Amino acid sequence: EAQVTQNPRYLITVTGKKLTVTCSQNMNHEYMSWYRQDPGLGLRQIYYSMNVEVTDKGDVPEGYKVSRKEKRNFPLILESPSPNQTSLYFCASSFVRKTGGTEAFFGQGTRLTVV
């Protein structure tokens, strides 16, 4: 089954304690990205990756790091989490369709609380 898997689904942590949220896709997609979703706002892109070892900042990258050592994995790293990073995080993988446009698949989300 084609899917994007994020772990953990829920996480409560303390300010300053480094954490990693993993994301894995089994569809061999080149493009992967991370979003955060906050109440009243649309999903905002944190980082994206166009291929292995190719990553770039999205609209809200401050406080986050990513890596893309393998095509299937795209972990999100919070080196020193702060309470303003409390949010719902989504990982997505996507491909460009031959008929035009891009099709994206999303993970189930990780609800992070930083206290």
Added chain:
Amino acid sequence: ILNVEQSPQSLHVQEGDSTNFTCSFPSSNFYALHWYRWETAKSPEALFVMTLNGDEKKKGRISATLNTKEGYSYLYIKGSQPEDSATYLCAFMYNFNKFYFGSGTKLNVKP
């Protein structure tokens, strides 16, 4: 950051009602417009990918139209059912790898 607006923010309808929502986006540099259906605690699920001005897409009771020249898309649900209750997201793209999402329309269908 590009501005993508959805209206209304929330909608409460009775089972059997038909409803529609709007997504407004920049009318220049258009690449694609997406509609997603998102149920709480689940992944957003793709409904439509629209790339051409005048596109009309349909999936069962749900349909969508696209006007890229004026920068809007409508999503219609005919004969709403309780299982249609979800948040409907639209996402604008000006290139192949960057989505700009609206804040969504939360639909609640009462039996």
